[in-house]
Amino acid sequence: MVEDEDSAAVRRRSVVRVVPPLRPRKLAKVPFVELADGRLQGVVSSGSDIQRVYVSSVTAGSHGYSCSTNNNRPCGGNGLCKHLQALVAEAVGQYGVARVARYLGLDDADGSATPDDLLAQLGGGPERTPAATVFSRFLRHLSYLELPESADPIPELHWFPSTPAVR
Template sequence: MIPSSLNPPQIFRQTDKRNVQEVPFVELADGRLQGVVSSGSDIQRVYVAYFEARSLNFYCSTNNNRPCGGLRGSPCKHLTNLLGEGIKQFGIEGILKYLQSAHDPTQIKHLGDFLRIVGHNTNQAHGAIFSRFLGALQLLEIPLSPMPLPEMDWFAGGM
C-alpha cells in the first residue's frame, strides 16, 4: 500500500535543491540509503530511517530507538522524505546501483515507483546512523583554520 501523500506522483530529479531542514542527513553507507529526518511535530525529535541493500527492506525509529508509529506495513512519511532527498542528492540510478537492486532505473520515474518495489519492515534500529549524523554535525563546529584537519582527510581525498 502506497501512502496517500504520494498522490499525485512527484518526480524527483538529482538537480533539485535538497531540503536540509526536513532531511538534514542522507547518505549511502553501510549497505543502506540511510539518514536522519526531522519530525514534523516536535522540534526536539528526529527519526533515523534506512532502506537496506538487495532486499530494500526498511525501518524508521526515533533517535532514541522507539519505532515510528507511521510504519504500518509500508514506508512511513519519514522514509518517503529520506528517499526523496536521497534521489535529489544521488539520483535514482546511483541509489539503485549502491543498493544492488536488479530493478531498471529507467522504470522508476516517481517516488511511488520506488516504494512499490521495497521489501518489508525489518524492526531493526541502527543507532550507528544517528552517531554518524552527530559526527557530521561536529565537523560543522570546527573553527576555520588554514592548517590541515585530520578529521577532514576523507573530504580532500587525502591530498
C-alpha cells in the same frame, strides 16, 4: 618544477571525486542521507515535534525498512511511513534516481523512475536496524560545523578532497 610520472599518479589517486547534489536539498526535513553499510539511511525530522528526529533506512537487496527515533523507539507510521518516503525523495535529489535504484537493487530500466516508483518496488518488510550508528555519524558531521575557521588540516578529514595547492 617538473613532476615525475609516479608522483603525478599518486596525486591523482589521493583526491576523491565529489559528486555534487542534483538539486538543492531540504536540510530542515532530511538533514542527513547516505548510501552506506548496504543501506540507504539517514536522519529525518519529525513533522510534529521540532526536537524529534527519526533514523530511517532501507536495506539494499532485501528492501527491509526501519524507522525509529534516535533512541530506538519505533515510528508510529505503518509500512513505508512518511519518514521513509522523505528519505527516498531526498536520496534521489542527492544522488540521482539511477544511483539510488542501482544501490538498492531496484529497476530503473529506462532511467525515468521517480521516488514514488522506487517506493512502489520496495517489497521488503519491517526490520530492526540500530539507529545509534547512523545518528552518531550524523552528529559527527554536525560537529564539523562548529569548528572555528582555520587553514590547518583536520586529522579526521584527511581523506576529504581538497584543491591542489597553487604554485
